[in-house]
Amino acid sequence: xxxxxxxxxxxxxxxxxxxxxxxxxxxxxxxxxxxxxxxxxxxxxxxxxxxxxxxxxxxxxxxxxxxxxxxxxxxxxxxxxxxxxxxxxxxxxx
Amino acid sequence: xxxxxxxxxxxxxxxxxxxxxxxxxxxxxxxxxxxxxxxxxxxxxxxxxxxxxxxxxxxxxxxxxxxxxxxxxxxxxxxxxxxxxxxxxxxxxxxxxxxxxxxxxxxxxxxxxxxxxxxxxxxxxxxxxxxxxxxxxxxxxxxxxxxxxxxxxxxxxxxxxxxxxxxxxxxxxxxxxxxxxxxxxxxxxxxxxxxxxxxxxxxxxxxxxxxxxxxxxxxxxxxxxxxxxxxxxxxxxxxxxxxxxxxxxxxxxxxxxxxxxxxxxxxxxxxxxxxxxxxxxxxxxxxxxxxxxxxxxxxxxxxxxxxxxxxxxxxxxxxxxxxxxxxxxxxxxxxxxxxxxxxxxxxxxxxxxxxxxxxxxxxxxxxxxxxxxxxxxxxxxxxxxxxxxxxxxxxxxxxxxxxxxxxxxxxxxxxxxxxxxxxxxxxxxxxxxxx
Numbered sequence: 354x355x356x357x358x359x360x361x362x363x364x365x366x367x368x369x370x371x372x373x374x375x376x377x378x379x380x381x382x383x384x385x386x387x388x389x390x391x392x393x394x395x396x397x398x399x400x401x402x403x404x405x406x407x408x409x410x411x412x413x414x415x416x417x418x419x420x421x422x423x424x425x426x427x428x429x430x431x432x433x434x435x436x437x438x439x440x441x442x443x444x445x446x447x
Numbered sequence: 448x449x450x451x452x453x454x455x456x457x458x459x460x461x462x463x464x465x466x467x468x469x470x471x472x473x474x475x476x477x478x479x480x481x482x483x484x485x486x487x488x489x490x491x492x493x494x495x496x497x498x499x500x501x502x503x504x505x506x507x508x509x510x511x512x513x514x515x516x517x518x519x520x521x522x523x524x525x526x527x528x529x530x531x532x533x534x535x536x537x538x539x540x541x542x543x544x545x546x547x548x549x550x551x552x553x554x555x556x557x558x559x560x561x562x563x564x565x566x567x568x569x570x571x572x573x574x575x576x577x578x579x580x581x582x583x584x585x586x587x588x589x590x591x592x593x594x595x596x597x598x599x600x601x602x603x604x605x606x607x608x609x610x611x612x613x614x615x616x617x618x619x620x621x622x623x624x625x626x627x628x629x630x631x632x633x634x635x636x637x638x639x640x641x642x643x644x645x646x647x648x649x650x651x652x653x654x655x656x657x658x659x660x661x662x663x664x665x666x667x668x669x670x671x672x673x674x675x676x677x678x679x680x681x682x683x684x685x686x687x688x689x690x691x692x693x694x695x696x697x698x699x700x701x702x703x704x705x706x707x708x709x710x711x712x713x714x715x716x717x718x719x720x721x722x723x724x725x726x727x728x729x730x731x732x733x734x735x736x737x738x739x740x741x742x743x744x745x746x747x748x749x750x751x752x753x754x755x756x757x758x759x760x761x762x763x764x765x766x767x768x769x770x771x772x773x774x775x776x777x778x779x780x781x782x783x784x785x786x787x788x789x790x791x792x793x794x795x796x797x798x799x800x801x802x803x804x805x806x807x808x809x810x811x812x813x814x815x816x817x818x819x820x821x822x823x824x825x826x827x828x829x830x831x832x833x834x835x836x837x838x839x840x841x842x843x844x845x846x847x848x849x850x851x852x853x854x855x856x857x858x859x860x861x862x863x864x865x866x867x868x869x870x871x872x873x874x875x876x877x878x879x880x881x882x
Contacts, residue, residue, distance in 0.1 A: 354774045355765075368775050372765040372880050375719075391865040394877050395717035395808045399706035401768040424720070425768045 362413040369412030376407045403441035489660035494667045498526045501694035503672045505529025507538040508825045509700035510655035511840020513664040520848035523663030530671035534652035540802045545834040546583045546643035553858040564837030574654030583643030583738040588632040613637045624788045632743035675712040682821040698823040703803035705826035717808040719879040721762040722801040724772030728794045730754030746783035772801035809869035810882030815861040
């Protein structure tokens with residue numbers, strides 16, 4: 354069971370949240386071409402390590418959160434709002 | 448595409464000890480002579496420096512690919528590299544179900560071919576894989592779901608695949624344990640594929656390994672791939688914990704970790720890794736002789752020959768490489784189980800585990816060439832890799848040998864994503880956690 358510290362509601366069970374995928378993907382410019390959009394929509398780094406991802410707090414404040422979570426240990430390093438620039442723990446990029 | 452593959456001499460081949468043909472007569476004979484004639488089912492090979500084809504991953508798909516390469520396509524200069532002992536990956540950790548009840552015609556044809564191969568597998572491999580066609584029964588709980596299942600069944604029947612509609616009464620007769628009028632989602636009926644069923648998963652790995660080894664393939668255990676070497680846009684081999692191995696063709700069959708291996712070759716795949724849990728109850732007397740799925744949640748169950756109920760549900764729902772499940776999904780599966788089969792409420796769960804799977808962006812697998820010449824991928828199997836082992840292996844072998852997709856797997860190429868030809872069974876869109 355994950356316990357996700359929502360910046361607005363405090364620490365809650367994962368059952369209150371919905372996972373919304375990789376948050377490192379940035380929508381390309383409208384004229385960026387097929388390869389850029391294919392990469393944006395379909396391709397994922399999917400690495401084993403620190404992962405920047407979206408969670409929607411459906412059972413709470415209903416806001417989108419950015420979370421830095423480890424995909425092997427499930428440890429949560431940082432949580433912020435959509436505009437926050439979050440990064441993995443220093444010295445531990447993967 | 449590839450230059451004409453070179454042939455490499457195989458000095459190790461002569462030392463191979465055959466395990467011989469298994470038969471009732473041999474069991475009888477060995478019984479009389481003190482069981483001294485048995486040898487290892489497959490030879491524990493030491494890797495050579497060079498192979499025509501290196502398959503990374505000694506799971507079901509990797510071993511099946513090697514077997515069909517050697518037996519159907521005449522390429523036996525093949526090594527299968529497995530990081531640990533054989534059969535401890537996903538091939539030995541699934542819920543062992545086989546079926547071909549899909550929605551898209553391409554998928555129905557592919558999985559139906561797999562089912563046909565399962566039907567003749569034990570003869571082809573000379574190995575008892577305990578293929579049990581006990582039937583898979585999918586229950587529906589609403590009018591809309593009945594329409595959807597009817598459409599799927601009609602599509603299957605148009606393609607010559609068996610599908611049968613069952614009334615509520617027929618469901619009750621087949622599985623007396625089902626609580627038709629349960630308070631949450633009363634059962635309205637079901638669809639039965641009688642040819643579906645279960646297979647003993649360990650025996651699938653062992654059987655393919657033995658048959659491939661007999662056909663001249665090197666099965667190399669305890670050999671982890673740590674890098675993929677290339678020369679420009681062409682793959683040249685793999686770095687392993689047992690040294691560098693040169694190869695004309697490298698095939699990744701490491702579902703669960705496809706992205707990590709592909710990253711070694713500088714490729715990014717349309718895949719996320721997720722955890723799927725499975726459970727086994729304590730052993731009880733026979734109560735369930737079909738594979739049963741619940742339509743109002745994600746829950747499926749069958750009874751093993753040892754008597755334990757083998758069941759599972761949906762993926763945990765977020766990217767994970769942790770081979771363990773979390774409690775919310777275990778609770779959801781248990782809730783579905785008790786809703787559908789309240790008679791089992793006091794049954795104890797004996798063990799539980801989680802496996803890492805490739806969840807692809809459209810929920811369908813990937814059997815494909817890659818932008819790197821000579822590198823092929825078999826992965827993205829989502830929940831359904833086990834049932835696809837024979838056809839997946841055959842299609843991958845075809846792709847490697849002929850340098851062109853197998854007609855039954857032509858829709859599974861990586862190019863489908865950019866081209867907008869995704870094969871999305873659930874219509875869930877490019878969200879792996881939703882498939």
